[in-house]
Amino acid sequence: MNKSSSTPAHQLFRLSDPIQFLAVGFGSGLAPKAPGTFGTIAAIPVYLLMVSFLSTPLYLIGTLLACVVGIWICGKAADAVNVHDHPAIVWDEIAGYLVTMAFVPVNLVNIVLGFALFRLFDILKPWPISIADKKLHGGLGIMLDDVLAGVFACLCLHVILNFI
Numbered sequence: 001m002n003k004s005s006s007t008p009a010h011q012l013f014r015l016s017d018p019i020q021f022l023a024v025g026f027g028s029g030l031a032p033k034a035p036g037t038f039g040t041i042a043a044i045p046v047y048l049l050m051v052s053f054l055s056t057p058l059y060l061i062g063t064l065l066a067c068v069v070g071i072w073i074c075g076k077a078a079d080a081v082n083v084h085d086h087p088a089i090v091w092d093e094i095a096g097y098l099v100t101m102a103f104v105p106v107n108l109v110n111i112v113l114g115f116a117l118f119r120l121f122d123i124l125k126p127w128p129i130s131i132a133d134k135k136l137h138g139g140l141g142i143m144l145d146d147v148l149a150g151v152f153a154c155l156c157l158h159v160i161l162n163f164i
Contacts, residue, residue, distance in 0.1 A: 023077030029090035039090025043097035075139025099150025
């Protein structure tokens with residue numbers, strides 16, 4: 001189930017398709033290098049909009065929806081390009097960053113620290129994140145490792161904030 005890895009992402013994905021547009025993080029996942037990092041950067045304005053206009057319970061519901069609907073979005077996009085977990089699919093990074101920032105006071109230091117912690121867990125994939133990444137497939141497999149990375153990053157961020 002793999003198309004040629006030499007085919008550029010911008011030739012595989014159609015931004016005119018709303019599902020693919022969301023899956024590639026509004027186009028951020030089409031970056032030729034470090035698409036996951038660019039996808040996480042794209043999550044920051046989403047986070048800021050959500051915390052600006054939503055109460056904490058609504059933020060949590062929105063984050064849960066991003067995660068659950070993300071299973072479908074990522075699965076459909078992967079099927080459309082016939083590549084499981086293509087690097088350009090970064091909706092999972094957006095959802096994972098939203099998980100990371102749950103219950104975190106909004107300021108520049110926390111936004112950057114949350115970004116760094118999320119990227120660290122997403123890249124290193126310690127246990128059990130690595131199991132989800134290797135054993136699960138489809139939209140759930142694409143999403144779950146990043147949601148778990150978000151949980152780990154969120155826990156670490158709260159520990160750091162409580163000791164500073």
